Amino acid sequence: MKNNINKIENLEKKFKSGYGIENINFIVKPGRVFGYLGPNGAGKSTTIRSLMGFIKPNSGSSIIKKRNENEIENIISYDSWNDKDHTQKIIIGYVPGEIAFPQHMTGLNLLKMVFKLRNMTNWEIVKQNILYWEFDPNLKIKKMSKGIKQKLALVIAWMHNPDIIILDEPTTGLDPLMQEKFIALVKKSKNEGKVIIMSSHIFSEIEKTCDTVAIIKKGKIVSLIDIEDIKYNNEKTYEVKFIKDMKVETIESNLWKIDSFKDNIFIFNVKNKNVNNFLEFISKQKVEFLKEHPLDLEKYFMTYYENEVSTLVKENIDKFEHNIKPASKH
Structure with a gap:
């Protein structure tokens, strides 16, 4: 079993627009899957980008605690921002919400490049991942469908056997059969003791894989609950x-x-x-x-977001000034 813990404490990031995250707190232990739910703009991707070390938080921290397998008392802590070069390369597997691969490369060339950057030595693991997702890596990336690019991203996330896996909308573009294979892979990784943090819009996917779910609203976690508690409300x-x-x-x-x-x-x-x-x-x-x-997860989620979208739209419309000038004559 892995001995890594991802601890997020008082994490805050504000942008000039006023949007961001505030006072985000949660812990994900080995062999647990943490689900992160919220509509677009709620703060999910900002949290994930902070955990990855892509953006520097204004305050708070995201710490990975890694216990040395040979020395039980020796616990090493990595900060997501300060130690990002190490955590991104070795410890974390990541699937971004918006995939942007080099278009001129083939999938195989990209995998070989990542393989070298990570100083990996066992190509057999990469081959097993490719076979699992059933796609042709020899295709040029610019000719790949959204689903194939998603499979490529999943291979890159898992191919170095990371201790922590962070997933932002990981099954976008996958057909139902591949979605089931994704769920099976997450459960397998969970049994291996990996830490998994997953954002998704697919409630059934969260229900089938996650142990704990956080609902985020306007940059704040408004509910943190075990999936079992939802079932037995x-x-x-x-x-x-x-x-x-x-x-x-x-x-x-x-x-x-x-x-x-x-x-x-x-x-x-x-x-x-x-x-x-x-x-x-x-x-x-x-x-x-x-x-x-x-009661299912979707119903539970909607208790926090009933009428929320229409209210936000109205608030934004009310800010507009209705003094549009007529187009000038040419």
Whole structure:
């Protein structure tokens, strides 16, 4: 098992535009996958670029603690900014959100160049990664599809067997079969004790791979929760279809909430402590079906972002001045 820990403490980065990140704190231990969720502009990529050492934070730190396998007490700490030459080359595997490879090269030439830059000695590992992703590395990069470029990026991220893997939208452009292979690879790397930090817009991908998820909003982490806690939350949602017409007044109660109803189908939100009371009430009614809707990550995420996009758009539009001058005549 690997013994590396990635510790992010009070990380802050502000840009002139006012956007950035503020007071970001989390720890990712060996054999754990950390998911990072938020819409575009929330601060995900800024955090990741800080962890990679691409940008210098205004304050706070991102530290990689590496325990020497031969000396248990000897723990070496690497700072993401000050020690970036070492961490980027040896310790970290990285897939960027926007891939920009040299267009004139073939995939194979790029892999050979990275192989030499990292002072690697075992080309067999590179071959295994290429075979795993099932693509032809002899293609010129400028002729590669988005999916093939993504596969090439994944090979580069894993080929040196890094201790820490940082992934920014890693499956963009991959077909469903390759997405499943990605999930399998992440689980394998997790079992090997690697530290994995992953940003993704695909909720099912996060649910299948991550242990802990952070939701970031306007540059701040607003929720840090274990995936298991989402599955076993303190409120249940039930869908009930009654055989005969039911009036809302007859089934209202302070023990549950009616979320919506249409065509005699009602959606109820019930706290765990009131589930027995709810089921006892339903058992006395004539019901066609009762179905529980388990809370998933997407629903949990949307509780933090309901109406957020429309509000942000309105705020930006309100800033515009409506004094557009007519075009000049030529």
